[in-house]
Amino acid sequence: MKLLKVMCVMALVVAVSAIAYAETQSVKVSGDITLRAFMRNNYDLDNDEACIPGQSTDVASYLTSTAELQVDADLTDNVAGCVRLVNQRVWGDGLYESSAGAVTGTVDAPFKDQFTAAAVAPGNPGAYAVMVDLAYIELKEFLYSPLTLRIGRQDLWFGKGFIIGANMQNPQGSLFSPEYTAITSFDAVRATLDYDPWTIDAVYAKIAENYRRADDDINLWGVNVGYVFDEYNAEAEGYWWYKNERYCGSTTPGNLIDVRNGHDSNDVHTLGLRGSFDPIEDWTIALEGAYQAGEYLGANNQNDDRSRSAWAFDVMLECRYWQDDFAWRPVGGVEYIYYSGEADMGNVSQTANGTYNGWDPMFRGKFDTAIREWQNVYYGTAMASGPSFTNQHQVLVRGTLEPTDSLTFDATYANFWLDEAWAVRTTALANENKSKYIGSEVDLQLTWDYTEDVSFNLLSGWFFPGGHFSSDRDDIATDIVGTVKLSF
Numbered sequence: 001m002k003l004l005k006v007m008c009v010m011a012l013v014v015a016v017s018a019i020a021y022a023e024t025q026s027v028k029v030s031g032d033i034t035l036r037a038f039m040r041n042n043y044d045l046d047n048d049e050a051c052i053p054g055q056s057t058d059v060a061s062y063l064t065s066t067a068e069l070q071v072d073a074d075l076t077d078n079v080a081g082c083v084r085l086v087n088q089r090v091w092g093d094g095l096y097e098s099s100a101g102a103v104t105g106t107v108d109a110p111f112k113d114q115f116t117a118a119a120v121a122p123g124n125p126g127a128y129a130v131m132v133d134l135a136y137i138e139l140k141e142f143l144y145s146p147l148t149l150r151i152g153r154q155d156l157w158f159g160k161g162f163i164i165g166a167n168m169q170n171p172q173g174s175l176f177s178p179e180y181t182a183i184t185s186f187d188a189v190r191a192t193l194d195y196d197p198w199t200i201d202a203v204y205a206k207i208a209e210n211y212r213r214a215d216d217d218i219n220l221w222g223v224n225v226g227y228v229f230d231e232y233n234a235e236a237e238g239y240w241w242y243k244n245e246r247y248c249g250s251t252t253p254g255n256l257i258d259v260r261n262g263h264d265s266n267d268v269h270t271l272g273l274r275g276s277f278d279p280i281e282d283w284t285i286a287l288e289g290a291y292q293a294g295e296y297l298g299a300n301n302q303n304d305d306r307s308r309s310a311w312a313f314d315v316m317l318e319c320r321y322w323q324d325d326f327a328w329r330p331v332g333g334v335e336y337i338y339y340s341g342e343a344d345m346g347n348v349s350q351t352a353n354g355t356y357n358g359w360d361p362m363f364r365g366k367f368d369t370a371i372r373e374w375q376n377v378y379y380g381t382a383m384a385s386g387p388s389f390t391n392q393h394q395v396l397v398r399g400t401l402e403p404t405d406s407l408t409f410d411a412t413y414a415n416f417w418l419d420e421a422w423a424v425r426t427t428a429l430a431n432e433n434k435s436k437y438i439g440s441e442v443d444l445q446l447t448w449d450y451t452e453d454v455s456f457n458l459l460s461g462w463f464f465p466g467g468h469f470s471s472d473r474d475d476i477a478t479d480i481v482g483t484v485k486l487s488f
Contacts, residue, residue, distance in 0.1 A: 024073060024074075024075055025074045025075060025076060026073070026074045027071065027072070027073045027074075028071070028072045028073075029069070029070070029071055030070050030072070030487075030488060031067070031068045031069040031070055031487075031488055032066075032067075032068050032485060032486060032487040032488070033065070033066070033067050033068075033485070033486045034065070034066040034067075034182075034483065034484075034485045034486075035063070035064070035065050035066075035483070035484050035485075036063065036064045036065075036066075036177075036180065036481055036482065036483045037061075037062075037063045037481070037482040037483075038060065038061060038062050038063070038064070038176070038177060038479075038480070038481055039060075039061045039478075039479075039480040039481075040059070040060045040061070040477075040478065040479050040480070041058065041059050041060075041477065041478045042058060042475045042476060042477045042478065043060070043371070043379045043477050043479075044058075044379070044380060044381055044382045044473075045381050045382055045383070045463075045465050045469060045473050045474055045475050045477055046058075046382035046383075046472070046473045046475060047475040048472070060176070062090055062091065062092075062176055063090070063091040063092075064088065064089065064090050064091065064175060064176070064177065064180070065087075065088070065089060065091065066086065066087070066088040066180075066182050067086070067087045067088075068084060068085070068086050068133070068182060069084065069085045070082065070083070070084040070085075070134065071083050071084075078139065078140035078141045078142075079137070079138070079139060079140075080137075080138040080140070081136070081137050081138065082134050082135070082136055082138070082154075083132065083134060083135050084132070084133045084134035084135075085130050085131065085132060085133065086130070086131050086132075086133040086182050086183055087128070087129065087130050087131070088170075088174060088175055088181065088182055088183075089127040089128070089174045089175075090127070090174060090175065090176055093127040093174065127174045129171075129174070131171060131183065132153065133153070133182065133183050133185050134152075134153055134154060134155070134185055135152050135153045136150050136151060136152030136153055136154040137150070137151050137152055138150045139151075146193050146194045146195055147191065147192070147193055148191070148192045148194065149189075149190070149191050149192075150188075150189070150190045150191075150192070151189050151190075152187070152188075153185050153186070153187050153188075154185055154186060154188055154190065155184065155185050155186070156185075156186050156188060156190070156203065156205070156363075157365055158201070158224045158237070158239065159224075159237050159239075159274045159288065160274070160286070160288065160314070160366050161364060161365030161366040162272075162274070162288050162290070162312075162314055162364060162366050163239065163241055163270055163272060163290060163362050163363070163364065164203075164222065164224075164241060164362060164363050164364075164365070165184075165363065165364055165365015165366060166184035166363060166364065166365035167184055167185060167186045167205075167207065167363050168181055168183075168184055169181060169183045169184070169185075170183070171183065177378075178378050179367070179373070179374050179377075179378055184365065186205040186207070186220070186363075187205060187206045187207075188203055188204060188205035188206075188220075189203070189204045189205075190202070190203050191203075196228075197227055197228040197229070197230075198225070198226070198227055199225070199226040199227075199228075200223070200224075200225050200226075201222075201223065201224040201225075201226075202222070202223050203220070203221065203222045203223075203224075204219070204220070204221055205219070205220040205221075206218075206219060206220075207219065207220055207243070216246050217246060218243070218244070218245045218246075219243070219244050220241065220242070220243050220244075220363070221241070221242045221244075222239065222240060222241035222242065223239065223240050224237060224238075224239040225237065225238050225239070229277070232277040232278050232279065233276075233277060233278040233284075234275070234276065234277035234278070235275065235276055235277075236273070236274070236275040237273070237274045237275070238272070238273050238274075239270075239271070239272055239273075239274075240269070240270070240271050241268075241269075241270045241362060242267070242268070242269050242270075242294075243267070243268040243270075243360070243362060244265060244266075244267050244268075245265060245266040245267075245297075246265045265295060265297065266294075266295065266296065266297040266298070267294035267295045267308075268292055268294045268308065268360045268362065269292065269293045269294045269308075270290055270291070270292050270360075270362055271290065271291050271292075271293075272288060272289055272290030272291065272312075273288070273289055273290075274286075274287070274288040274289075275287055275288075282319065282320040282321045282323065283317070283318070283319055283320070283321065284316075284317070284318045284320075285316070285317055286314075286315070286316040286317075286318075287313075287314070287315050287316075288313065288314040288315075289311070289312070289313045289314075290311070290312050290313075291309075291310070291311055292308050292309070292310040292311075292312075292359065292360060293307070293308050293309060294307070294308045295307060295308065296308050296356035296358075298356070303353065304353040306353060306354065306355065306356045307355050307356070308355070308356050308357075308360075309355050309356070309357055310339075310340045310356070310357050310358060310359045310360065310390075311338070311339075311340045311359070312337075312338060312339050312340065312359050313336070313337070313338045314335070314336075314337050314338075315335065315336045315337075316333060316334070316335040316336075317333060317334050317335075318331065318332070318333040319331070319332045319333065328401045328402055328403055329400075329401070329402040330399065330400070330401055331399070331400040332397075332398065332399045332400075333397075333398045333399075334395070334396070334397050334398070335368070335395070335396045335398070336393075336394070336395050336396075337368070337392075337393070337394045337396070338392075338393050338394075338419070339359035339389060339390045339391060339392050339419070340357050340358065340359050340390075340391070340419055341357060341358055341359070341386075341390055341391020341392065341418060341419035341420040342356055342357050342358035342390075342391060342420060343357070343420040343421070357420075358390045358391060359389065359390040359391070360390070361389035361390070364389065368394070368396055368412070368414065369388075369396075369412065369414050369441050369443055369461070370441075370443050370459060370461035370479050370481070371441055371443075371461050371462075371463040371477050371479050372388050372414065372416055372438070372439070372441050372463055373388050374388075375387060375388060375463075377389070381469075381473070382473040383469055383470055383473040384422065385422065385438065385468060385469065386418075386422060388416065391418055391419045391420055392416055392417070392418060392419060392438070393416070393417050393418075393419060394414055394415065394416045394417075395414065395415045396412055396413070396414045397412070397413045397414075398410070398411065398412050398413075399411045405449075406448060406449040406450070407446070407447070407448055407449075408445075408446070408447040408449075409444075409445070409446055409447075410443075410444070410445040410446075410447070411442075411443070411444050411445075412441075412442070412443040413440070413441070413442055414440060414441045414442075414443075415439075415440045416437075416438035416439055416440070416441075416466075417436045417437045417438055417466070417468075418436040418437075418438060418468065419436075421434050421436055422468070435466065435467035435468045436468060437466035437467045437468055438465075438466050438468050439463060439464050439465040439466035439468070439469070440463075440464045440466070441461065441462065441463045441464070442461065442462050442464075443459065443460070443461040444459070444460045444461075445457060445458065445459045445460075446458045453486055453487055453488060454484070454485070454486050454487075455483075455484070455485050455487075456482075456483065456484050457481075457482070457483040457484075457485070458480075458481075458482050458483075459479070459480065459481040459482075459483070460478075460479070460480050461478065461479040461480075462476055462477070462478055462479075463476065463477040463478075463479075464476055465477075
């Protein structure tokens with residue numbers, strides 16, 4: 001009797017397992033391994049610093065590795081799921097509590113919390129952590145055939161990533177170069193209505209959950225409406241994104257603003273339009289413009305409410321006209337980007353008042369240069385200058401050549417200047433020069449597709465400080481990054 005009972009239980013388990021297995025239509029396993037070697041010099045634009053162990057910002061050389069493993073499962077009834085695991089670390093960092101993630105140099109206070117706070121702070125469990133980057137459920141034709149619902153930790157990218165593209169994080173604090181983090185996902189719910197040629201997306205994302213019994217979180221809401229035209233390879237999008245950072249009590253963990261003086265939120269409403277089209281074959285024009293309103297809270301003891309009024313524009317022209325006429329398939333382009341600025345950004349204090357005109361980066365995923373893009377975000381300059389995501393004009397000239405089918409050469413030349421002159425400061429980092437010219441940058445990249453699965457890349461970048469920087473803090477910054485990547 002016992003044997004019969006055991007056999008019946010085993011038969012039931014096998015039957016249930018067979019049914020569960022039959023429900024899975026397909027499982028796909030993919031991933032990549034990326035190894036990088038860095039050689040950097042004068043990232044703070046000052047090569048006269050003394051070599052202080054753990055603090056010198058003149059010369060840095062190190063290697064990193066990133067490993068990603070992703071499982072995609074398609075189930076019956078239009079149900080799918082995805083999980084991606086990531087480990088990223090500096091070679092030789094054998095600590096379980098990583099020592100790698102600290103910011104170097106002096107980052108100006110108004111900008112330290114513009115990117116996710118965890119992106120610049122060391123934390124647990126350190127270099128050997130395997131983290132969940134993606135974990136979402138996808139329900140197609142949910143209740144209504146055009147509707148797709150995606151719930152969980154997921155990537156979000158809209159348009160060219162100018163407003164929403166990356167929630168950059170380095171939660172284990174294990175990277176010396178946090179701009180190369182593989183973790184850019186959002187904890188979000190996304191509903192997509194596909195009325196071809198119309199597409200409507202509605203999104204809610206929890207960016208930061210602070211005290212569990214306090215209304216002091218960072219949330220993101222948004223709607224994106226897109227349309228694809230039948231002619232000129234044209235497309236258009238309109239969007240509204242709302243980022244709300246609430247404060248409760250006298251402190252907020254991880255935020256520089258300690259005393260709220262009656263103010264309880266930092267609100268950013270971003271409304272914009274984007275479009276691109278080919279007026280003639282092999283020429284593309286792309287335009288995007290956005291406006292920000294809301295409430296600005298950016299200084300300790302801020303006395304007065306400050307409303308927001310900021311603008312950003314991105315205009316791009318790309319030419320592929322000679323791509324099929326020459327063996328090296330040349331492609332060229334020029335792009336102008338503008339972020340409005342605040343006239344008194346260098347002197348943010350509790351007495352600042354009036355409308356705030358500085359651009360908030362939201363969760364931009366589009367990054368154009370190797371060095372300037374991250375100044376005063378992850379790498380401080382010896383003299384205050386502000387980051388590249390606000391108060392800046394920039395012009396980029398790009399070119400691409402393909403000497404062989406497996407070799408690609410990319411070049412970018414960029415110029416940067418301030419929208420509003422940086423205010424003179426009273427600290428040791430005082431900027432006595434009123435010049436708005438930030439400088440220029442040259443980035444060169446060579447990519448070799450060794451096989452369909454393995455590629456090598458060499459990036460060389462030089463940032464040439466302009467008249468904005470004083471003569472003792474205007475040394476050329478250099479960046480050399482070698483990469484080998486295996487994808488499977």
